[in-house]
Amino acid sequence: MIVASDSVPKLWRMARLQFDPVRQRPVLLYPEGAVLLNDTGAAILELCNGSHTVAQIVTILNDRYQADVSSDVTEYLSLMAERELIRAG
Amino acid sequence: MPGEIPTTLLAELTHRCPLHCPYCSNPLDLIRAESELATDDWKRVFTQARELGVLQLGLSGGEPLLRKDLEELAAHARREGLYSTLVTSGLGLTRVRAERLKEAGLEHIQISIQDSDPDVAERIAGVRSVKHKQTAAAIVRELGFAFTVNVVLHRANLDRLGEIIDLAADLGADRIELANTQYYGWGLLNRSALMPTREQVERSREVAERAIQRYRGRMQITYVLPDYYEPYPKACYGGWGKLYLVVTPNGMVLPCHGATQITTMQFDEVRSHSLEWIWRESAAFRAFRGDSWMKEPCRSCPRKATDFGGCRCQAFALTGDAANTDPVCTLSPLRRVVDEALTEPSREMPEYSYRSIAGEPVRA
Numbered sequence: 001m002i003v004a005s006d007s008v009p010k011l012w013r014m015a016r017l018q019f020d021p022v023r024q025r026p027v028l029l030y031p032e033g034a035v036l037l038n039d040t041g042a043a044i045l046e047l048c049n050g051s052h053t054v055a056q057i058v059t060i061l062n063d064r065y066q067a068d069v070s071s072d073v074t075e076y077l078s079l080m081a082e083r084e085l086i087r088a089g
Numbered sequence: 090m091p092g093e094i095p096t097t098l099l100a101e102l103t104h105r106c107p108l109h110c111p112y113c114s115n116p117l118d119l120i121r122a123e124s125e126l127a128t129d130d131w132k133r134v135f136t137q138a139r140e141l142g143v144l145q146l147g148l149s150g151g152e153p154l155l156r157k158d159l160e161e162l163a164a165h166a167r168r169e170g171l172y173s174t175l176v177t178s179g180l181g182l183t184r185v186r187a188e189r190l191k192e193a194g195l196e197h198i199q200i201s202i203q204d205s206d207p208d209v210a211e212r213i214a215g216v217r218s219v220k221h222k223q224t225a226a227a228i229v230r231e232l233g234f235a236f237t238v239n240v241v242l243h244r245a246n247l248d249r250l251g252e253i254i255d256l257a258a259d260l261g262a263d264r265i266e267l268a269n270t271q272y273y274g275w276g277l278l279n280r281s282a283l284m285p286t287r288e289q290v291e292r293s294r295e296v297a298e299r300a301i302q303r304y305r306g307r308m309q310i311t312y313v314l315p316d317y318y319e320p321y322p323k324a325c326y327g328g329w330g331k332l333y334l335v336v337t338p339n340g341m342v343l344p345c346h347g348a349t350q351i352t353t354m355q356f357d358e359v360r361s362h363s364l365e366w367i368w369r370e371s372a373a374f375r376a377f378r379g380d381s382w383m384k385e386p387c388r389s390c391p392r393k394a395t396d397f398g399g400c401r402c403q404a405f406a407l408t409g410d411a412a413n414t415d416p417v418c419t420l421s422p423l424r425r426v427v428d429e430a431l432t433e434p435s436r437e438m439p440e441y442s443y444r445s446i447a448g449e450p451v452r453a
Contacts, residue, residue, distance in 0.1 A: 031235045032197075084309060
């Protein structure tokens, strides 16, 4: 349901995105856990702020990367939703 | 490559605690208040931990709220970029202190629950505590912290697992961590009173699996099985000196909170060395890193990359040699010491030896 194109994904309120200077990469921190991210993952999650639909996130990132990233975005969001790190807004 | 990068630091700020749980993960030889690290020592440790790569900080104890500088330490951790969890009994978590912790940037609070039955809960804790915990839970929720309930499971509460999970949901928990007792220190001392029967373990596994489905999307449930009933040992924190470190109230740095019971080892401390030196160079952290220390049957076992030979503390406690295979493993030639322990629940349940900081354990 979260990955339907008109749903509005939101990062779990207890998860925090930050850059880790030690590992030189973005990380997602949450209770008792951390996910090391790549730049694309971080770009997707930054847009999961409750004000963009999945379709809008895809448009923004297609534009930024000048490529069709729609299946990457959907797949990534499904994975993060499965881990309950993003919720439907 | 700079070598292993740790993700998690457990800071045992104090061993003082209002509770007397007979399975406490603190060592039998508890550190007294006068030996505790000063505020500046802890701040330096947190800064060094972040520089080493630590992302998650557990502010634990004993009861960490007994440290008057807890808010200052939480604020420092947040400034350094650590994600902190307060691991508390809930006793002493007044609204004023919770508000100060929120202001300090603390994000996550874990409150322990002993049982859903209040009388049994207080018998386990050895003190009146149920009302305090309910009040604390309400404050945690109201102030918008991430909220985890944690429960240690054993013979006296395992049959109420379903009710315990429902209680956590009623208290408004985002998560519940259900961990069967680990038999080190106090837990080992009380093992014959704590060890559940195989039937209890099997029923509880089903209860947990059903609850995980039922609460999906509302409350996360993690369930840690009792390793004595498993065929293979647990992968202790991803291996010795790989991801995890513990600093004790007096500043000793351990690869695992139970490591001081390996009495043949020396551990270095943060007042004499940097955390980085201890992590990378100290003999204790290097002792069981990787797999070159392993003996048979681990050395040639394909599972060594999965469970790293199990727990070094358990190997020492049950076999007398920390380099032996964790005897929980059915491939261990010493598995019989675990099998013998599994006969304990068929005997009459002894009284608990309650955790106590002042000399001898207290009998009920």
